[in-house]
Amino acid sequence: MSETPAHRLPERDRPWMMRTYAGHSTAKASNELFRGNLAKGQTGLSIAFDLPTQTGYDPDHALAHGEVGKVGVPIPHKGEMHTLLDGIPLDDMNTSMTINATAAFLLSLYIVTAEDNGIDRAKLQGTTQNDIIKEFLARGTYAFPPGPSMRLIADMVAFTVTEVPKWNPINICSYHLQEAGATPVQEIAYAMSNAIAVLDAARERVPQEQMGTVFSRISFFVNAGVRFIEEHAKLRAMSILWEELGRERYGVMDPKHLRFRYGVQVNSLGLTEAQPENNVQRIVLEALAVTLGRNARARAVQLPAWNEALGLPRPWDQQWSLRIQQVLAYETDMLEYPDIFEGSVVMDGLVGEMLEGARAEMAIVAEHGGAVEAVPYMKAALVDSHRERWRRIEAGDQVVVGMNKFEETSPSPLVDEEGGIMTVDPAVEAQQRNAVQAWRAGRDQAAVDAALERLRAVALDESQNIMPASIEAARAGVTVGEWSQALRDAFGEYRGPTGVGEATAAEIGPDLEEVREEVARVGEALGRTVKILVGKPGLDGHSNGAEQIAVRARDVGMDVVYEGIRLTPQQIARSALDEGVHVIGLSILSGSHKELIPAVMEELKAAGVDVPVVVGGIIPEADVAPLKAVGVAGVYTPKDFDMNRIMRDIVGLVADRGGVPAPA
Amino acid sequence: MIETPSSTGRGAQLGARLRDRDLSAAPATLNLVESRTPADLRETADLLHELSPAKLGGEAPGHVIGVTGPPGAGKSTLLSALVRAWRERGRTVAVLAVDPSSKRSGGSLLGDRARIDFDPSDRGLFIRSTAAGERLGGLAPATRAAAQALAPAFDVVVIETVGVGQSETDVADVADTVAVIVQPGSGDALQFIKSGIMETPDVLVVTKADLGKIALSARRDLSAALRSLGARDTQVISVSSVPPPTGIDDLVDAFDAHRAALDLPVRRLAARRAAALADFAVEYGERGIRAVGGRRAALKLLGEQDPTLDVPALVATLEQKVPA
Numbered sequence: 001m002s003e004t005p006a007h008r009l010p011e012r013d014r015p016w017m018m019r020t021y022a023g024h025s026t027a028k029a030s031n032e033l034f035r036g037n038l039a040k041g042q043t044g045l046s047i048a049f050d051l052p053t054q055t056g057y058d059p060d061h062a063l064a065h066g067e068v069g070k071v072g073v074p075i076p077h078k079g080e081m082h083t084l085l086d087g088i089p090l091d092d093m094n095t096s097m098t099i100n101a102t103a104a105f106l107l108s109l110y111i112v113t114a115e116d117n118g119i120d121r122a123k124l125q126g127t128t129q130n131d132i133i134k135e136f137l138a139r140g141t142y143a144f145p146p147g148p149s150m151r152l153i154a155d156m157v158a159f160t161v162t163e164v165p166k167w168n169p170i171n172i173c174s175y176h177l178q179e180a181g182a183t184p185v186q187e188i189a190y191a192m193s194n195a196i197a198v199l200d201a202a203r204e205r206v207p208q209e210q211m212g213t214v215f216s217r218i219s220f221f222v223n224a225g226v227r228f229i230e231e232h233a234k235l236r237a238m239s240i241l242w243e244e245l246g247r248e249r250y251g252v253m254d255p256k257h258l259r260f261r262y263g264v265q266v267n268s269l270g271l272t273e274a275q276p277e278n279n280v281q282r283i284v285l286e287a288l289a290v291t292l293g294r295n296a297r298a299r300a301v302q303l304p305a306w307n308e309a310l311g312l313p314r315p316w317d318q319q320w321s322l323r324i325q326q327v328l329a330y331e332t333d334m335l336e337y338p339d340i341f342e343g344s345v346v347m348d349g350l351v352g353e354m355l356e357g358a359r360a361e362m363a364i365v366a367e368h369g370g371a372v373e374a375v376p377y378m379k380a381a382l383v384d385s386h387r388e389r390w391r392r393i394e395a396g397d398q399v400v401v402g403m404n405k406f407e408e409t410s411p412s413p414l415v416d417e418e419g420g421i422m423t424v425d426p427a428v429e430a431q432q433r434n435a436v437q438a439w440r441a442g443r444d445q446a447a448v449d450a451a452l453e454r455l456r457a458v459a460l461d462e463s464q465n466i467m468p469a470s471i472e473a474a475r476a477g478v479t480v481g482e483w484s485q486a487l488r489d490a491f492g493e494y495r496g497p498t499g500v501g502e503a504t505a506a507e508i509g510p511d512l513e514e515v516r517e518e519v520a521r522v523g524e525a526l527g528r529t530v531k532i533l534v535g536k537p538g539l540d541g542h543s544n545g546a547e548q549i550a551v552r553a554r555d556v557g558m559d560v561v562y563e564g565i566r567l568t569p570q571q572i573a574r575s576a577l578d579e580g581v582h583v584i585g586l587s588i589l590s591g592s593h594k595e596l597i598p599a600v601m602e603e604l605k606a607a608g609v610d611v612p613v614v615v616g617g618i619i620p621e622a623d624v625a626p627l628k629a630v631g632v633a634g635v636y637t638p639k640d641f642d643m644n645r646i647m648r649d650i651v652g653l654v655a656d657r658g659g660v661p662a663p664a
Numbered sequence: 665m666i667e668t669p670s671s672t673g674r675g676a677q678l679g680a681r682l683r684d685r686d687l688s689a690a691p692a693t694l695n696l697v698e699s700r701t702p703a704d705l706r707e708t709a710d711l712l713h714e715l716s717p718a719k720l721g722g723e724a725p726g727h728v729i730g731v732t733g734p735p736g737a738g739k740s741t742l743l744s745a746l747v748r749a750w751r752e753r754g755r756t757v758a759v760l761a762v763d764p765s766s767k768r769s770g771g772s773l774l775g776d777r778a779r780i781d782f783d784p785s786d787r788g789l790f791i792r793s794t795a796a797g798e799r800l801g802g803l804a805p806a807t808r809a810a811a812q813a814l815a816p817a818f819d820v821v822v823i824e825t826v827g828v829g830q831s832e833t834d835v836a837d838v839a840d841t842v843a844v845i846v847q848p849g850s851g852d853a854l855q856f857i858k859s860g861i862m863e864t865p866d867v868l869v870v871t872k873a874d875l876g877k878i879a880l881s882a883r884r885d886l887s888a889a890l891r892s893l894g895a896r897d898t899q900v901i902s903v904s905s906v907p908p909p910t911g912i913d914d915l916v917d918a919f920d921a922h923r924a925a926l927d928l929p930v931r932r933l934a935a936r937r938a939a940a941l942a943d944f945a946v947e948y949g950e951r952g953i954r955a956v957g958g959r960r961a962a963l964k965l966l967g968e969q970d971p972t973l974d975v976p977a978l979v980a981t982l983e984q985k986v987p988a
Contacts, residue, residue: 145906492906527701550773559794559795577691
């Protein structure tokens with residue numbers, strides 16, 4: 001038998017697991033979508049839950065209005081979980097659930113559904129995202145304060161390690177950090193610091209001899225941007241740090257336990273609304289970052305769709321992204337070779353730089369007392385990085401093809417009359433509201449009350465694990481809203497830091513100076529500094545855009561009331577009234593603008609607040625006119641990257657409304 | 665004929681509504697007192713005149729409480745719990761939150777509102793955030809006027825400011841009761857009190873009582889330091905805003921006790937005189953102060969005026985001394 005040469009593998013590697021982040025409208029519609037995706041060659045499931053499910057509200061809660069079934073599927077109880085997974089072999093499936101604050105309950109629903117189908121929980125494979133620190137930093141779907149949240153995670157780790165041994169109870173997400181503006185070094189450092197916080201908490205709940213197994217069940221969920229060489233180096237650096245951490249901090253010795261395992265969803269931040277077809281090549285290049293080098297190759301990949309900056313992708317758009325993965329894995333030769341970067345001077349140099357930078361940043365987080373304590377510090381650092389990224393794009397220092405350079409374009413045949421996106425039927429919400437009420441009416445209420453009573457008791461007693469009581473509750477028919485309320489009662493409500501207060505002031509360019517002078521002039525004429533309210537109605541926690549607007553408004557000299565996330569229309573109206581603002585800026589990325597913005601406008605009218613309202617976010621072209629028809633003064637979408645122009649518009653609106661004449 | 669609104673000015677109308685404890689007048693009142701246009705300044709003077717002790721027939725019934733402390737001490741979380749406690753006792757509350765302004769841009773980020781839980785349908789709670797502007801001492805220019813305007817209408821008016829050092833002095837000039845918030849393990853407050861940079865507060869609040877031992881020893885150290893200064897009247901209260909919150913009711917009681925023991929007319933009169941001098945200084949600068957013979961002479965002059973006068977009226981008496 002001939003020897004395999006060093007530059008070839010004895011046999012071709014198996015492809016990574018291929019998933020598509022999917023789910024919308026109803027459990028039934030999503031089940032059909034899942035089955036379709038599996039038939040197309042997808043090898044794992046990745047469930048997208050809607051925001052009410054993620055934040056622990058039932059479809060009939062006031063805060064759920066406009067959000068039901070929008071960015072994912074509503075799964076309030078075991079009945080819906082059964083429908084969602086109908087006909088899918090759970091003993092054979094590898095399921096990723098993007099669920100965090102309510103992860104313990106959704107895993108409970110998954111376990112109960114499997115057991116109802118006669119499948120042993122020990123056979124279940126997959127992962128719950130369950131990374132709460134990044135929710136505080138970047139994504140905003142937290143429900144409980146940091147301390148109790150970390151305890152829930154530790155409970156799940158301790159529970160699954162023996163009860164659901166093939167389950168990854170958490171994947172540490174650096175993905176959302178990059179979406180929030182993290183540099184590669186920040187992404188590495190904060191992810192590792194975050195992992196340390198989780199492992200330290202878990203260490204108190206499992207015996208030391210189990211730490212190797214626990215360590216091996218922690219996986220990562222990373223991001224990859226279009227600078228794909230650097231991004232690949234980032235992943236190599238992470239695997240080195242991970243092994244080091246296991247050995248040195250947790251005494252893990254088994255090389256199998258020390259392996260750095262990660263799944264990936266490539267970058268959405270860099271996807272553009274302008275000339276959206278260019279996103280396809282961006283996605284391909286980003287996929288290369290996580291597949292090209294064998295030593296740091298992803299275990300599971302999901303790719304965004306080309307039209308994400310326009311709205312929700314359709315099944316065909318998602319298929320296109322799946323096909324990208326399949327072409328890479330099955331048509332190219334990348335799986336036939338050992339690591340192609342081994343011995344590369346460039347790669348080793350980049351990895352070295354990142355290790356050095358990440359170690360320094362990790363030391364700063366450690367000085368703050370660890371990741372939980374350092375959330376405000378990290379949040380402010382991310383807001384700063386994001387601001388710098390934006391500045392570079394505005395200044396043209398960072399080229400984004402089709403957006404700030406090569407802007408000439410022919411009309412795109414891909415964007416059809418419906419805008420080239422999927423829309424969720426507005427009837428879904430009412431239907432889900434009725435469905436959950438019918439579910440509640442049809443249960444054994446005594447069993448539900450008993451389960452909730454026990455859940456509350458366990459929540460208050462830190463020595464107990466939340467999982468058995470949660471599984472019991474799931475089985476009794478408790479809803480995600482009830483489960484979360486029981487825990488909110490025990491743990492208290494929480495609002496995360498905004499990071500905007502500490503953000504560094506922008507550098508003064510001539511453009512900014514000009515806007516600042518205008519803001520000062522209008523303020524002088526009005527008698528008060530121009531005051532703006534910035535906030536996010538609904539449950540969408542992606543606050544990066546709103547934060548950048550808030551910081552820039554301050555930098556041009558406005559007084560900014562930053563209200564943060566998760567606001568009801570009534571709250572926004574009340575704040576606008578009490579604060580006496582001259583203008584309101586709202587941001588929505590979850591697709592719920594059609595319901596929420598008119599509701600805000602109505603509440604403002606009822607409160608007697610007559611000031612201009614501008615809206616930013618992922619707003620399809622077709623929705624702009626209806627928003628203007630209900631009185632919205634301006635709509636900004638991802639293609640409007642010039643924030644000074646937005647500020648100029650805003651101060652112009654304030655001047656008009658206040659009767660301030662244009663400068664002489 | 666029906667009297668048209670224009671026959672009395674906006675300021676006087678708002679003043680009359682506040683005197684009738686119409687809380688819905690609060691937003692417009694703040695818009696007015698924050699405005700610097702000459703017309704609005706005149707309206708503000710009318711407003712405050714409507715609410716002077718002479719018009720009210722005594723001091724405004726509301727309790728003006730200054731709450732201050734360094735960033736990160738847990739002020740807003742505490743305030744959130746305090747507001748809830750007051751509302752549960754059926755008291756109406758106005759919160760005036762003062763944030764620092766950026767020196768560079770003149771703009772500001774008023775982030776505290778996001779940290780106070782509130783029910784948007786609750787008409788008994790009013791929250792207004794204001795930037796401190798260029799005024800030293802941590803108080804927004806309009807905050808004194810706002811507190812004076814709202815005290816006749818609300819049961820409690822809270823002025824929240826950031827910082828340790830300068831700002832307390834300013835708050836002490838306008839509030840009936842001053843509370844300084846510190847967190848355990850921070851020696852700063854102690855140092856400031858000892859060195860006399862910070863005036864002795866009426867109530868010292870140690871947050872994060874859930875930290876147990878550290879909080880206890882912080883409370884002991886502060887009590888000892890206050891005793892050594894002879895400040896036996898200052899109450900030290902430990903609170904925790906982490907559920908289940910503790911010490912909040914004690915704090916509410918401590919505020920009530922301080923207010924009950926206070927000679928309110930004396931304190932309010934001193935506050936109005938200090939406010940008048942400060943407002944005068946903003947308008948006329950050091951030159952104006954010299955024209956009235958210096959701060960001491962100015963205060964003496966103010967002290968000779970009718971004690972029921974409102975602040976703008978007091979400012980006017982100083983203005984008469986300035987040569988045209």
